[in-house]
Amino acid sequence: MNDIELLLLTIYYHDNYINGRKRLQKIVCILKEEFGINFSYSFKSYFYGPYSDSLYDTLNTLVSSNIVEEDIEIINEEEEVYQYFYKLNDTNVIESIIEKDVETANEISSAINQLKELNTSDLVRRSKKVSNLHSTR
Amino acid sequence: MITPNLIHDPIHGTIEMPSFMEQILKEKSFRRMQFIRQLGLKAFIDFPNAIHTRYSHVLGVMHLAGKITDRLIKLESTGGRQNVHDVLENNKNNLSAAALLHDIGHGPFSHVIDFILKEYCGTDHETKSFKFIDKFRWMDSKGLNTKEIKKIIKGEHEYKFLNNIITGPLDCDKMDYLLRDSYHVGLRYSFDLNHFINNFRILGGNSSDLKSFELGLENDITSIKTAEIFLIIWKNMYDLVYYIKNSRIAEKMIEKSIILRIEMDNNFVEHLKDNDMYLELDDEKLLKILEDGKDKLSSGLARNMRSNTLYTEIDLKNRVESFFPNQLAYASFVDKIEKKEDKVSDDLSKALCSKLKCKNYEIICDIVKSRKPKQINLNSTSATGDPPELSEKSEIIRSIKEEISLKIYSNKNRDAEKIKEAIKYLLNDYNQG
Numbered sequence: 267m268n269d270i271e272l273l274l275l276t277i278y279y280h281d282n283y284i285n286g287r288k289r290l291q292k293i294v295c296i297l298k299e300e301f302g303i304n305f306s307y308s309f310k311s312y313f314y315g316p317y318s319d320s321l322y323d324t325l326n327t328l329v330s331s332n333i334v335e336e337d338i339e340i341i342n343e344e345e346e347v348y349q350y351f352y353k354l355n356d357t358n359v360i361e362s363i364i365e366k367d368v369e370t371a372n373e374i375s376s377a378i379n380q381l382k383e384l385n386t387s388d389l390v391r392r393s394k395k396v397s398n399l400h401s402t403r
Numbered sequence: 404m405i406t407p408n409l410i411h412d413p414i415h416g417t418i419e420m421p422s423f424m425e426q427i428l429k430e431k432s433f434r435r436m437q438f439i440r441q442l443g444l445k446a447f448i449d450f451p452n453a454i455h456t457r458y459s460h461v462l463g464v465m466h467l468a469g470k471i472t473d474r475l476i477k478l479e480s481t482g483g484r485q486n487v488h489d490v491l492e493n494n495k496n497n498l499s500a501a502a503l504l505h506d507i508g509h510g511p512f513s514h515v516i517d518f519i520l521k522e523y524c525g526t527d528h529e530t531k532s533f534k535f536i537d538k539f540r541w542m543d544s545k546g547l548n549t550k551e552i553k554k555i556i557k558g559e560h561e562y563k564f565l566n567n568i569i570t571g572p573l574d575c576d577k578m579d580y581l582l583r584d585s586y587h588v589g590l591r592y593s594f595d596l597n598h599f600i601n602n603f604r605i606l607g608g609n610s611s612d613l614k615s616f617e618l619g620l621e622n623d624i625t626s627i628k629t630a631e632i633f634l635i636i637w638k639n640m641y642d643l644v645y646y647i648k649n650s651r652i653a654e655k656m657i658e659k660s661i662i663l664r665i666e667m668d669n670n671f672v673e674h675l676k677d678n679d680m681y682l683e684l685d686d687e688k689l690l691k692i693l694e695d696g697k698d699k700l701s702s703g704l705a706r707n708m709r710s711n712t713l714y715t716e717i718d719l720k721n722r723v724e725s726f727f728p729n730q731l732a733y734a735s736f737v738d739k740i741e742k743k744e745d746k747v748s749d750d751l752s753k754a755l756c757s758k759l760k761c762k763n764y765e766i767i768c769d770i771v772k773s774r775k776p777k778q779i780n781l782n783s784t785s786a787t788g789d790p791p792e793l794s795e796k797s798e799i800i801r802s803i804k805e806e807i808s809l810k811i812y813s814n815k816n817r818d819a820e821k822i823k824e825a826i827k828y829l830l831n832d833y834n835q836g
Contacts, residue, residue: 313610331734386788
């Protein structure tokens with residue numbers, strides 16, 4: 267599977283809704299470094315967690331080709347806090363992706379189940395831990 | 404009285420060359436940038452009055468790097484983060500040097516040569532820059548650290564916020580070339596650079612790991628609005644100047660002239676590989692070498708470019724995605740070619756000429772990708788725990804979308820339908836490969 271397909275499965279198994287670009291970055295980093303999912307991205311470690319320019323580009327490609335919807339939700343109107351969210355525009359595309367590699371799809375599904383309830387601090391801790399371990403490779 | 408270390412500049416007023424860098428003015432590899440136009444072939448085709456050089460640009464970048472660093476040092480000395488202050492203070496001179504030297508390895512018609520260097524010489528302009536910098540043995544005696552300077556230029560310094568000053572979404576390189584290029588092409592943008600820089604902040608959240616800190620912006624309305632103006636200028640410059648049609652065609656013609664010359668003449672590539680020969684190359688010399696070549700197609704392309712006898716664009720009247728069976732195939736293609744657009748364009752050109760049985764490069768393909776601004780974070784911690792992004796607060800910035808287009812240039816009129824059919828086959832063949 268290529269990065270596009272892996273990313274679509276990630277969003278899909280996260281209840282087809284991921285709130286926050288940085289949350290998505292952390293989840294993909296953990297999927298790659300802890301669960302061995304074959305994303306090609308390399309991450310740099312920032313104070314808010316890992317970040318990959320290439321992952322940012324892939325996400326933009328999916329949004330500009332209308333496969334993924336990107337929009338803003340209001341977290342707190344008074345304090346003007348907004349956040350991106352992402353979901354697939356058409357989940358029909360997922361079936362053909364899963365058929366290509368059922369094993370990887372199941373691995374992503376199982377990994378996401380462990381990650382989706384984690385809050386930001388826990389995700390930051392976990393993603394920093396795995397990215398530090400692997401930066402010495 | 405003329406003071407040698409003060410340089411008058413139409414963009415920044417007066418630029419002061421710091422004493423520790425005065426020696427650089429005598430270095431051949433540095434002075435060579437006076438004979439390389441910042442806008443490359445655009446300055447020969449669409450903007451003949453934009454004759455400013457890479458030399459004036461790097462002086463401007465150095466000036467801005469100093470301004471930004473001074474501003475951040477002042478903020479941190481009053482803001483209480485002594486450790487951040489110390490890192491900035493200790494690296495201030497290295498940052499100036501990195502800014503001044505970041506383009507020293509660029510060839511003539513820079514972005515054309517970049518692709519050629521990667522594809523045919525196994526190197527790039529950054530590696531060339533580092534070779535030239537390594538020869539400046541006097542830098543150590545001036546308290547400069549060439550190893551740190553090279554790390555900053557490459558974006559690999561352990562303190563990320565240092566890298567961000569020279570290469571990042573808010574870097575001084577971008578600021579100078581946007582203002583300098585727009586001035587010289589006659590676009591009168593009104594932009595308060597001082598105001599913009601005053602809103603820069605080093606962001607670290609609650610972390611104690613200085614190496615994970617980055618350069619961002621203050622989280623208030625004036626900062627956001629100033630950044631919006633900056634990014635609109637950035638977007639406009641790409642649409643109106645950097646991707647302008649005739650110059651783009653000229654660039655592709657010269658790129659193909661060079662490729663054909665390399666293929667026909669074993670000695671030619673040494674002009675690019677050998678660093679001493681590379682130093683002799685500037686815009687005019689490279690054009691002359693290409694025009695004087697024995698291969699008619701190669702020299703013809705160069706002469707036609709000089710006489711403004713350019714290829715014409717064949718309008719396919721189709722969006723690129725229409726060549727693919729579905730959106731997923733299209734998105735996979737776009738992702739696959741990321742950062743390899745020149746290489747894929749070249750492969751497609753050769754394959755298309757072969758399929759349509761014409762001579763190599765009588766038809767040229769050009770994949771053009773418009774850019775979306777990179778992530779810029781704001782000085783705050785949101786309810787989610789992450790710093791908010793500039794684009795989350797700005798509908799204008801969110802509206803800047805990424806687009807891919809495929810242009811076809813040819814030396815004569817051709818059947819657009821035949822080309823479309825061939826392109827569809829070749830794109831899908833590539834995607835499955």
